[in-house]
Amino acid sequence: MRSPVPGQSPDGEKVSDSTPLLQGAPQAEAAPVCCSARYNLAVLAFFGFFVLYALRVNLSVALVDMVDSNTTLANNRTSKECAEHSASNKVIRNQTIPGGYVASKVGGKLLLGFGILGTAVFTLFTPIAADIGVGALIVLRALEGLGEGVTFPAMHAMWSSWAPPLERSKLLSISYAGAQLGTVISLPLSGIICFYMNWTYVFYLFGIVGIIWFVLWIWLVSNTPETHTTISHQEKEYILSSLKNQLSSQKSVPWIPMLKSLPLWAIVVAHFSYNWTFYTLLTLLPTYMKEILRFNVQENGILSAVPYFGCWLCMIMSGQAADYLRAEWNFSTVCVRKVFSLIGMIGPAVFLVAAGFIGCDYSLAVAFLTISTTLGGFCSSGFSINHLDIAPSYAGILLGITNTFATIPGMVGPVIAKSLTPENTIREWQTVFWIAAAINVFGAIFFTLFGKGEVQNWALDDHHGHRN
Helix, strand or coil: CCCCCCCECCCCCECCCCCCCCCCCCCCCCCCCCCCHHHHHHHHHHHHHHHHHHHHHHHHHHHHHHHHCCCCCCCCCCCCCCCCCCCCCCCCCCCCHHHHHHHHHHCHHHHHHHHHHHHHHHHHCHHHHHHHCHHHHHHHHHHHHHHHHCHHHHHHHHHHHHCCHHHHHHHHHHHHHHHHHHHHHHHHHHHHHHHHCCCHHHHHHHHHHHHHHHHHHHHHCCCCHHHCCCCCHHHHHHHHHHHCCCCCCCCCCCHHHHHCCHHHHHHHHHHHHHHHHHHHHHHHHHHHHHHCCCCCHHHHHHHHHHHHHHHHHHHHHHHHHHHHHHHCCCCCHHHHHHHHHHHHHHHHHHHHHHHCCCCCCHHHHHHHHHHHHHHHHHHHHCHHHHHHHHCHHHHHHHHHHHHHHHCHHHHHHHHHHHHHCCCCCHHHHHHHHHHHHHHHHHHHHHHHHHCCCCCCHHHCHHHCCCCC
């Protein structure tokens, strides 16, 4: 009979996650970090998500010039409440369930690689699509969304085989922090390119960078430690032994118990709620800067990027802090995930609302929006990686499920915000911020009540039929 795994009693029933993960479990000696295969993977993934988000957000800045160059109605919605700040007048993410399932079957390496490659190639054709018409541009961006849609589930699937449990927060925060830095670099750089050159070069530059990354990814990355050609024996044994009692060998996916799992739905609600605020900022912040605070496109890109630089720093530091609390201070996994989620969701809600009540104070508006987005970085070590805690073998599929729901705010949120701001006044924008904040707080409370930190019974091969 197999020895009990963390989070289970000897008879196979689930117990509370009150002890540090892996306490008492046989482990190989921890492998060095420097030049390790697992941290090399994190760095390459970091640059992959850097490219992905650069490809995504460049449209939000370039669109200002695209519209300005094709219509005389571009400034009709610009608010007159705030004085114009500059003397210069030159002025869609879909993660899906199939992405997680395919990643579990074909491996995350190829799926993530070709997902980003496809997005990069389609980006190169954006200027042509824009010339054809709005319909062609929408179709092209939808196709880019399909490529983007598989990336996060694919990366989660890879980390299920690569990330030792007590290093998950660090490794995943490093890899996914690339998304924030991609936003930081893309927004101001896109603004500079539009200001001094032509908006078409925005798409050419980032598209080519994406293709270069793909070549490096295919050359240097392996799906699992067992298939990696240059990994050290010590590191391989360390990773495999740390995951020994957490992965399932069953061939079929336990769909029914998975979909009945309350801890999974806790992540769904938290992810949906967080993304509502995230997409409100990602897609509407450049618009708010231009139409309310009245910055030109170059300033728009630079100031829109400041909040995401703060989030990038917070993600890196919170990942280190989360694993330190678990490994050195014996904090339980569920405690760390809930505390970090509360900070990363309620904190942004408070400052987002505050940003709507400071009128035309440009400096204070940027400061509050920066703090709001920065604190959101705590979620990267909260609910965002909780899939790997409750079901590491199916983490890619779980992320596909949660991202399917979490993509709804990206489609609905901006539409609702647009409908709520017909006159484009500060008071109307306050309503937009209030709604996003309320949804964020609800998600934080729901995850705190129902989130878990231990491997669930249905995620283990010899407990396929157990209920949560």
